[in-house]
Amino acid sequence: MSNYYKDNSDIQFHLKHKDLTRVISLIEDDFADRNSFAYAPKDAEDALENYRRTLEIVGEIAGAFVAPRAREVDEEGARYADGEVSYPKAIREAMARINAADLAGFILQRKYGGLNMPYTVFSAAIEIFARADASLTLIISLQALAATIEKFGSEEQKNRILPRFATGEIAGSMALTEPDSGSDLQSIMLKAVQGSDGKWRLNGVKRFITSGCEQLSLVVARSEEGSSGGRGISLFIYERYDDMKIRRIERKLGIRGSPTCELQFNNAEAELLGQRRMGLVKYTMFLMNSARLAIAAQALGIAEAAYREANKYATDRSQFKKTIRDIPAVYEMLVNMRINIEAARSLLYETSAMVDIKEGIERKLERHPEKGADLKNDLSRYGRYVSLFTPFIKRYAADMANKVCYDAIQVHGGVGYTREFDSERHYRDVRVTSIYEGTSQLQVVGAVGGVVGGVVFERLNEYEHEHDFDAVKTLFTSAQQLRTRLEAAVSHIKERSDAEFQEFHAERLVEMATDSVIAYLLCIDSLHSERKSKLAQLFISAAQRRVKAHLDFILSDDLSLVQYYGDIVKADEPL
Numbered sequence: 014m015s016n017y018y019k020d021n022s023d024i025q026f027h028l029k030h031k032d033l034t035r036v037i038s039l040i041e042d043d044f045a046d047r048n049s050f051a052y053a054p055k056d057a058e059d060a061l062e063n064y065r066r067t068l069e070i071v072g073e074i075a076g077a078f079v080a081p082r083a084r085e086v087d088e089e090g091a092r093y094a095d096g097e098v099s100y101p102k103a104i105r106e107a108m109a110r111i112n113a114a115d116l117a118g119f120i121l122q123r124k125y126g127g128l129n130m131p132y133t134v135f136s137a138a139i140e141i142f143a144r145a146d147a148s149l150t151l152i153i154s155l156q157a158l159a160a161t162i163e164k165f166g167s168e169e170q171k172n173r174i175l176p177r178f179a180t181g182e183i184a185g186s187m188a189l190t191e192p193d194s195g196s197d198l199q200s201i202m203l204k205a206v207q208g209s210d211g212k213w214r215l216n217g218v219k220r221f222i223t224s225g226c227e228q229l230s231l232v233v234a235r236s237e238e239g240s241s242g243g244r245g246i247s248l249f250i251y252e253r254y255d256d257m258k259i260r261r262i263e264r265k266l267g268i269r270g271s272p273t274c275e276l277q278f279n280n281a282e283a284e285l286l287g288q289r290r291m292g293l294v295k296y297t298m299f300l301m302n303s304a305r306l307a308i309a310a311q312a313l314g315i316a317e318a319a320y321r322e323a324n325k326y327a328t329d330r331s332q333f334k335k336t337i338r339d340i341p342a343v344y345e346m347l348v349n350m351r352i353n354i355e356a357a358r359s360l361l362y363e364t365s366a367m368v369d370i371k372e373g374i375e376r377k378l379e380r381h382p383e384k385g386a387d388l389k390n391d392l393s394r395y396g397r398y399v400s401l402f403t404p405f406i407k408r409y410a411a412d413m414a415n416k417v418c419y420d421a422i423q424v425h426g427g428v429g430y431t432r433e434f435d436s437e438r439h440y441r442d443v444r445v446t447s448i449y450e451g452t453s454q455l456q457v458v459g460a461v462g463g464v465v466g467g468v469v470f471e472r473l474n475e476y477e478h479e480h481d482f483d484a485v486k487t488l489f490t491s492a493q494q495l496r497t498r499l500e501a502a503v504s505h506i507k508e509r510s511d512a513e514f515q516e517f518h519a520e521r522l523v524e525m526a527t528d529s530v531i532a533y534l535l536c537i538d539s540l541h542s543e544r545k546s547k548l549a550q551l552f553i554s555a556a557q558r559r560v561k562a563h564l565d566f567i568l569s570d571d572l573s574l575v576q577y578y579g580d581i582v583k584a585d586e587p588l
Contacts, residue, residue, distance in 0.1 A: 018068040213283050217277075
């Protein structure tokens with residue numbers, strides 16, 4: 014039977030070679046749990062072995078149990094009738110299997126019944142499950158809701174709610190979007206009013222809520238009467254009762270096993286999470302960081318599945334007296350798929366480790382406030398990195414995966430357009446990854462400030478300081494050329510001091526920065542593998558062409574083109 018961890022040598026490569034020493038130390042609080050929990054690791058080596066064993070269990074469930082039922086999930090879909098939602102049978106059975114394996118509290122602390130796993134390992138688990146069935150991963154990735162309660166909730170809330178998450182008794186949803194406010198969360202209008210009895214009640218509609226039928230939701234609502242913008246918004250815990258109605262579920266292109274719900278809150282009783290007015294500016298931002306990682310991992314898993322199916326078909330299918338895999342136009346597509354999948358994986362695990370370190374530092378400051386002076390600068394630095402790298406990976410992985418799934422159908426030819434093969438399902442499932450939890454264009458908005466502000470160069474400097482690249486000197490010199498061109502582009506943008514000019518070129522700047530970061534990461538990978546060195550050469554060669562073209566466009570100062578775009582957009586007549 015297939016094990017989706019054991020058959021993926023690249024995930025194993027990263028678990029073996031990525032330096033997780035600090036992540037482990039912070040997450041384990043220097044192994045403080047080792048005397049309290051029999052399954053807590055005793056040292057870093059024990060922790061890594063624990064991660065490996067856990068991913069083997071994930072891989073076995075995904076490969077042997079989930080994947081064979083994925084087509085059935087897609088065909089059955091989530092159902093809605095009489096105000097209630099039902100998951101496909103195979104999804105329900107998969108969740109039962111996952112809960113029985115004690116995987117429902119993946120990132121929760123052990124004192125609440127969780128496994129205390131880092132986001133780096135959680136990202137790998139989401140990727141593995143997404144390769145098997147993209148719909149299932151949305152339920153699993155929403156475990157991050159429990160982490161939000163763990164981070165910001167009261168002791169009473171944590172002790173009452175989190176153990177139920179850890180056993181799988183309850184699951185959750187993140188109720189952000191409204192009919193008239195999609196990505197612009199500052200404009201949400203669902204109201205939260207505190208009565209004379211001190212209790213909060215919610216009134217309004219939420220739309221496009223993944224798993225909105227679950228028992229618990231974190232709901233962002235406007236708690237300050239007459240306010241506008243993010244400062245008037247708070248975050249609430251809502252446990253489902255008959256004061257919330259599910260009005261319908263969406264009929265979707267893909268990920269049909271996951272219900273996307275429209276919710277009507279009718280004076281629904283809820284409880285405040287954390288402090289008032291901090292729902293958007295602090296708590297939802299924490300949620301969004303974990304959501305970006307989860308969607309990036311989901312996209313990566315779908316891309317892995319699509320690539321493997323295309324590669325198998327190309328190997329088995331013969332045309333013109335040879336397999337189509339031996340036709341240059343085809344094998345170049347397949348090689349580029351694999352290069353970009355592995356590039357995304359390097360960036361995903363790097364970003365996940367940054368999130369782990371940031372969260373670990375914050376947790377350590379709470380436990381050991383006397384160490385604040387030593388850690389606050391570190392926390393600020395990793396906060397900047399997380400704010401930059403999470404939109405990097407969400408955008409890159411989603412756009413990459415869409416291209417891989419598109420090409421996978423092309424490799425199949427006509428049958429790829431039919432339901433005879435799973436490539437058409439992957440193509441439908443992956444499309445949403447560049448849309449939900451912030452479109453690719455919004456990821457550019459989130460990242461460009463860190464590029465122009467120099468955060469990306471701060472991190473590249475650290476890579477140069479922390480690693481000896483002499484063994485891959487020629488390769489690293491090519492990666493540095495990408496950085497040099499990025500620096501030239503940023504310098505020119507700053508010299509222009511023109512907000513419209515910067516906004517017009519924002520996507521080019523973010524793509525240049527992402528290519529530069531990935532090139533450095535692949536050079537680091539190449540220190541451990543000759544195969545990775547060859548892959549890095551191919552990635553950097555293609556990146557050189559992209560980055561040079563972007564730089565030439567930026568330096569051209571062709572303002573007429575900027576104006577032409579504006580003129581066409583504003584034109585009343587059809588094109």
